[in-house]
Amino acid sequence: MAEPIYRRVVIKLSGEYFAGSHSFGMDQPTIDRIAGDLIAARQLGVEVAVVVGGGNLVRGVEISSRGVSRPVGDTMGMLATVMNCLALEAALERKGQPARTLSAFVMPEVCELYTRSTAFRYLAEGRIILLGGGTGNPFFTTDTTAVLRAAEIGAQAVLKATNVDGVYNADPKKDPSAKRFERLTHSQALEGGYKVMDATAFALARETSLPIIVFSIAEPGSVGAILRGMGRGTVVAG
Ligand code: UDP
Numbered sequence: 022m023a024e025p026i027y028r029r030v031v032i033k034l035s036g037e038y039f040a041g042s043h044s045f046g047m048d049q050p051t052i053d054r055i056a057g058d059l060i061a062a063r064q065l066g067v068e069v070a071v072v073v074g075g076g077n078l079v080r081g082v083e084i085s086s087r088g089v090s091r092p093v094g095d096t097m098g099m100l101a102t103v104m105n106c107l108a109l110e111a112a113l114e115r116k117g118q119p120a121r122t123l124s125a126f127v128m129p130e131v132c133e134l135y136t137r138s139t140a141f142r143y144l145a146e147g148r149i150i151l152l153g154g155g156t157g158n159p160f161f162t163t164d165t166t167a168v169l170r171a172a173e174i175g176a177q178a179v180l181k182a183t184n185v186d187g188v189y190n191a192d193p194k195k196d197p198s199a200k201r202f203e204r205l206t207h208s209q210a211l212e213g214g215y216k217v218m219d220a221t222a223f224a225l226a227r228e229t230s231l232p233i234i235v236f237s238i239a240e241p242g243s244v245g246a247i248l249r250g251m252g253r254g255t256v257v258a259g
Pocket residue numbers: 034035036037073074075076077079080081082094095096097098099102154155156157158159160161162163164166
Protein backbone atom coordinates (compact mmCIF):
# COMPACT_ATOMS: atom_id res chain seq x y z
CA MET A 22 0.00 0.00 0.00
CA ALA A 23 1.29 3.50 -0.86
CA GLU A 24 2.73 5.52 2.03
CA PRO A 25 0.79 8.60 3.22
CA ILE A 26 2.00 11.89 1.76
CA TYR A 27 1.15 13.85 4.94
CA ARG A 28 2.35 13.47 8.52
CA ARG A 29 -0.31 15.64 10.16
CA VAL A 30 -3.63 16.88 8.82
CA VAL A 31 -6.77 18.67 9.90
CA ILE A 32 -9.94 17.05 8.57
CA LYS A 33 -12.99 19.31 8.38
CA LEU A 34 -16.32 17.50 8.71
CA SER A 35 -19.48 19.46 8.21
CA GLY A 36 -22.15 19.11 10.86
CA GLU A 37 -24.70 18.49 8.14
CA TYR A 38 -22.97 15.26 7.34
CA PHE A 39 -23.62 14.03 10.90
CA ALA A 40 -27.35 14.09 10.18
CA GLY A 41 -26.99 11.38 7.51
CA SER A 42 -30.02 11.43 5.24
CA HIS A 43 -31.98 13.57 7.72
CA SER A 44 -32.02 17.36 7.76
CA PHE A 45 -31.41 17.64 11.51
CA GLY A 46 -29.72 15.79 14.35
CA MET A 47 -27.20 13.01 14.67
CA ASP A 48 -27.41 9.82 12.63
CA GLN A 49 -25.51 7.17 14.59
CA PRO A 50 -24.68 4.83 11.67
CA THR A 51 -23.22 7.80 9.76
CA ILE A 52 -21.16 8.91 12.76
CA ASP A 53 -19.92 5.33 13.24
CA ARG A 54 -18.91 5.15 9.59
CA ILE A 55 -17.01 8.44 9.79
CA ALA A 56 -15.26 7.15 12.93
CA GLY A 57 -14.18 4.05 11.00
CA ASP A 58 -12.72 6.19 8.19
CA LEU A 59 -10.83 8.36 10.68
CA ILE A 60 -9.39 5.29 12.40
CA ALA A 61 -8.22 3.96 9.02
CA ALA A 62 -6.49 7.30 8.46
CA ARG A 63 -4.84 7.16 11.86
CA GLN A 64 -3.68 3.60 11.16
CA LEU A 65 -1.67 4.93 8.21
CA GLY A 66 0.46 6.68 10.85
CA VAL A 67 -0.91 10.14 10.11
CA GLU A 68 -1.62 12.49 13.02
CA VAL A 69 -5.28 13.42 12.74
CA ALA A 70 -7.03 16.51 14.09
CA VAL A 71 -10.70 16.92 13.23
CA VAL A 72 -12.74 20.11 13.15
CA VAL A 73 -16.45 19.42 13.28
CA GLY A 74 -19.20 21.82 12.23
CA GLY A 75 -22.59 22.24 13.85
CA GLY A 76 -24.98 22.83 10.97
CA ASN A 77 -26.95 19.66 11.79
CA LEU A 78 -27.99 21.26 15.09
CA VAL A 79 -27.67 25.07 15.04
CA ARG A 80 -26.58 27.73 12.57
CA GLY A 81 -26.05 31.16 14.08
CA VAL A 82 -27.44 33.08 11.11
CA GLU A 83 -30.64 31.03 11.14
CA ILE A 84 -31.17 31.47 14.88
CA SER A 85 -30.49 35.19 14.68
CA SER A 86 -33.14 35.55 11.95
CA ARG A 87 -35.63 34.62 14.68
CA GLY A 88 -34.68 37.56 16.89
CA VAL A 89 -31.69 36.31 18.90
CA SER A 90 -28.60 38.50 18.40
CA ARG A 91 -26.05 37.11 15.94
CA PRO A 92 -23.26 36.71 18.53
CA VAL A 93 -25.60 34.71 20.78
CA GLY A 94 -26.85 32.62 17.84
CA ASP A 95 -23.25 31.95 16.83
CA THR A 96 -22.39 30.95 20.39
CA MET A 97 -25.20 28.36 20.20
CA GLY A 98 -23.70 27.17 16.91
CA MET A 99 -20.27 26.82 18.48
CA LEU A 100 -21.72 24.85 21.40
CA ALA A 101 -23.42 22.56 18.85
CA THR A 102 -20.01 21.73 17.39
CA VAL A 103 -18.88 20.54 20.82
CA MET A 104 -21.86 18.17 20.98
CA ASN A 105 -20.89 16.72 17.61
CA CYS A 106 -17.32 16.28 18.83
CA LEU A 107 -18.53 14.38 21.89
CA ALA A 108 -20.64 12.09 19.67
CA LEU A 109 -17.65 11.40 17.42
CA GLU A 110 -15.30 10.95 20.38
CA ALA A 111 -17.64 8.33 21.83
CA ALA A 112 -17.88 6.53 18.47
CA LEU A 113 -14.08 6.49 18.08
CA GLU A 114 -13.49 5.23 21.60
CA ARG A 115 -16.14 2.51 21.24
CA LYS A 116 -14.11 1.24 18.28
CA GLY A 117 -10.95 1.27 20.43
CA GLN A 118 -9.40 4.48 19.07
CA PRO A 119 -8.29 6.91 21.80
CA ALA A 120 -9.70 10.36 21.07
CA ARG A 121 -9.98 13.64 22.90
CA THR A 122 -12.28 16.63 22.42
CA LEU A 123 -10.61 20.00 22.91
CA SER A 124 -12.84 23.06 23.01
CA ALA A 125 -12.19 26.71 22.24
CA PHE A 126 -14.26 27.46 25.36
CA VAL A 127 -13.48 26.69 28.96
CA MET A 128 -15.93 23.94 29.98
CA PRO A 129 -13.96 21.74 32.38
CA GLU A 130 -16.85 19.42 33.22
CA VAL A 131 -17.30 18.63 29.53
CA CYS A 132 -13.87 18.55 27.89
CA GLU A 133 -10.45 20.15 27.95
CA LEU A 134 -9.62 23.58 26.64
CA TYR A 135 -7.84 23.68 23.27
CA THR A 136 -4.27 24.88 23.52
CA ARG A 137 -1.49 24.15 21.03
CA SER A 138 0.53 22.29 23.63
CA THR A 139 -2.40 20.07 24.62
CA ALA A 140 -3.08 19.34 20.95
CA PHE A 141 0.58 18.39 20.37
CA ARG A 142 0.63 16.17 23.45
CA TYR A 143 -2.45 14.16 22.45
CA LEU A 144 -1.36 13.88 18.82
CA ALA A 145 2.01 12.52 19.98
CA GLU A 146 0.15 9.95 22.12
CA GLY A 147 -1.62 8.72 18.97
CA ARG A 148 -5.03 10.11 19.86
CA ILE A 149 -7.35 11.63 17.30
CA ILE A 150 -8.15 15.13 18.53
CA LEU A 151 -11.56 16.68 17.95
CA LEU A 152 -11.53 20.45 17.95
CA GLY A 153 -14.86 21.88 19.07
CA GLY A 154 -16.23 25.33 19.70
CA GLY A 155 -15.05 26.76 16.38
CA THR A 156 -12.63 29.65 16.74
CA GLY A 157 -14.45 30.67 19.93
CA ASN A 158 -15.63 33.84 18.16
CA PRO A 159 -18.91 34.74 16.48
CA PHE A 160 -19.04 35.64 12.77
CA PHE A 161 -16.56 32.89 11.85
CA THR A 162 -17.14 29.39 10.50
CA THR A 163 -15.73 25.99 11.21
CA ASP A 164 -14.08 26.06 7.76
CA THR A 165 -12.05 29.03 8.96
CA THR A 166 -11.45 27.18 12.23
CA ALA A 167 -10.01 24.21 10.32
CA VAL A 168 -7.52 26.43 8.48
CA LEU A 169 -6.67 28.37 11.65
CA ARG A 170 -6.02 25.24 13.72
CA ALA A 171 -4.07 23.64 10.87
CA ALA A 172 -1.80 26.68 10.71
CA GLU A 173 -1.43 26.70 14.50
CA ILE A 174 -0.45 23.04 14.83
CA GLY A 175 1.67 22.91 11.68
CA ALA A 176 -0.60 20.54 9.75
CA GLN A 177 0.46 20.02 6.14
CA ALA A 178 -3.05 20.17 4.70
CA VAL A 179 -6.71 20.71 5.46
CA LEU A 180 -8.89 17.90 4.14
CA LYS A 181 -12.31 19.41 3.55
CA ALA A 182 -14.85 16.57 3.46
CA THR A 183 -17.98 17.32 1.45
CA ASN A 184 -20.73 15.48 -0.41
CA VAL A 185 -19.09 16.09 -3.80
CA ASP A 186 -15.72 15.01 -5.11
CA GLY A 187 -14.14 18.45 -5.45
CA VAL A 188 -14.72 22.05 -6.46
CA TYR A 189 -16.97 22.58 -9.50
CA ASN A 190 -17.72 25.73 -11.49
CA ALA A 191 -21.45 25.14 -10.82
CA ASP A 192 -23.47 22.87 -8.55
CA PRO A 193 -22.97 19.38 -10.09
CA LYS A 194 -26.20 18.19 -8.49
CA LYS A 195 -28.17 20.82 -10.42
CA ASP A 196 -26.07 21.36 -13.54
CA PRO A 197 -24.89 18.18 -15.33
CA SER A 198 -22.41 20.22 -17.41
CA ALA A 199 -20.62 21.52 -14.28
CA LYS A 200 -16.84 21.19 -14.60
CA ARG A 201 -14.68 19.81 -11.78
CA PHE A 202 -11.32 21.43 -11.09
CA GLU A 203 -8.33 19.18 -10.50
CA ARG A 204 -6.34 22.07 -9.02
CA LEU A 205 -6.93 25.72 -8.14
CA THR A 206 -4.77 28.38 -6.55
CA HIS A 207 -6.10 30.01 -3.38
CA SER A 208 -6.59 33.22 -5.38
CA GLN A 209 -8.59 31.41 -8.07
CA ALA A 210 -10.76 29.82 -5.38
CA LEU A 211 -11.35 33.24 -3.82
CA GLU A 212 -12.01 35.01 -7.11
CA GLY A 213 -14.28 32.21 -8.35
CA GLY A 214 -16.47 32.64 -5.27
CA TYR A 215 -16.98 28.86 -5.10
CA LYS A 216 -19.39 28.02 -2.31
CA VAL A 217 -17.40 25.05 -1.04
CA MET A 218 -15.61 27.13 1.62
CA ASP A 219 -15.98 30.68 2.82
CA ALA A 220 -13.68 33.46 1.66
CA THR A 221 -12.11 33.96 5.10
CA ALA A 222 -10.98 30.32 5.13
CA PHE A 223 -9.47 30.55 1.63
CA ALA A 224 -7.79 33.87 2.47
CA LEU A 225 -6.22 32.50 5.65
CA ALA A 226 -5.06 29.39 3.77
CA ARG A 227 -3.43 31.63 1.16
CA GLU A 228 -1.79 33.73 3.87
CA THR A 229 -0.41 30.63 5.61
CA SER A 230 0.39 28.69 2.37
CA LEU A 231 -1.81 25.82 3.46
CA PRO A 232 -3.15 23.38 0.86
CA ILE A 233 -6.84 22.49 1.07
CA ILE A 234 -8.04 19.25 -0.47
CA VAL A 235 -11.77 19.17 -1.20
CA PHE A 236 -13.10 15.60 -1.52
CA SER A 237 -16.19 13.50 -0.99
CA ILE A 238 -16.48 11.58 2.26
CA ALA A 239 -19.53 9.77 0.87
CA GLU A 240 -17.11 7.22 -0.63
CA PRO A 241 -16.01 4.86 2.17
CA GLY A 242 -12.20 4.85 2.44
CA SER A 243 -11.84 8.23 0.70
CA VAL A 244 -9.93 9.81 3.60
CA GLY A 245 -7.25 7.13 3.42
CA ALA A 246 -7.03 7.46 -0.37
CA ILE A 247 -6.55 11.25 -0.15
CA LEU A 248 -3.86 10.77 2.52
CA ARG A 249 -1.98 8.44 0.17
CA GLY A 250 -2.25 10.98 -2.65
CA MET A 251 -4.53 8.69 -4.63
CA GLY A 252 -8.00 10.02 -3.95
CA ARG A 253 -10.28 12.06 -6.17
CA GLY A 254 -10.61 15.68 -5.15
CA THR A 255 -9.60 19.27 -5.89
CA VAL A 256 -6.33 20.55 -4.52
CA VAL A 257 -6.42 24.25 -3.63
CA ALA A 258 -2.82 25.35 -3.21
CA GLY A 259 -0.13 27.78 -4.28
N1 UDP B 1 -19.54 29.39 14.55
C1 UDP B 1 -19.06 30.60 15.00
N2 UDP B 1 -17.70 30.81 15.05
C2 UDP B 1 -16.80 29.86 14.65
C3 UDP B 1 -17.32 28.64 14.15
C4 UDP B 1 -18.68 28.42 14.11
O1 UDP B 1 -19.81 31.48 15.38
O2 UDP B 1 -15.60 30.10 14.74
C5 UDP B 1 -21.00 29.12 14.62
C6 UDP B 1 -21.82 29.71 13.47
O3 UDP B 1 -23.05 30.15 14.02
C7 UDP B 1 -22.07 28.53 12.57
C8 UDP B 1 -22.19 27.38 13.56
O4 UDP B 1 -21.24 27.72 14.60
O5 UDP B 1 -23.25 28.67 11.84
C9 UDP B 1 -21.85 26.03 13.02
O6 UDP B 1 -20.65 26.05 12.29
P1 UDP B 1 -20.62 25.86 10.70
O7 UDP B 1 -21.76 26.57 10.05
O8 UDP B 1 -19.25 26.20 10.22
O9 UDP B 1 -20.84 24.30 10.61
P2 UDP B 1 -21.02 23.36 9.33
O10 UDP B 1 -21.62 24.18 8.22
O11 UDP B 1 -19.65 22.90 8.95
O12 UDP B 1 -21.87 22.25 9.81
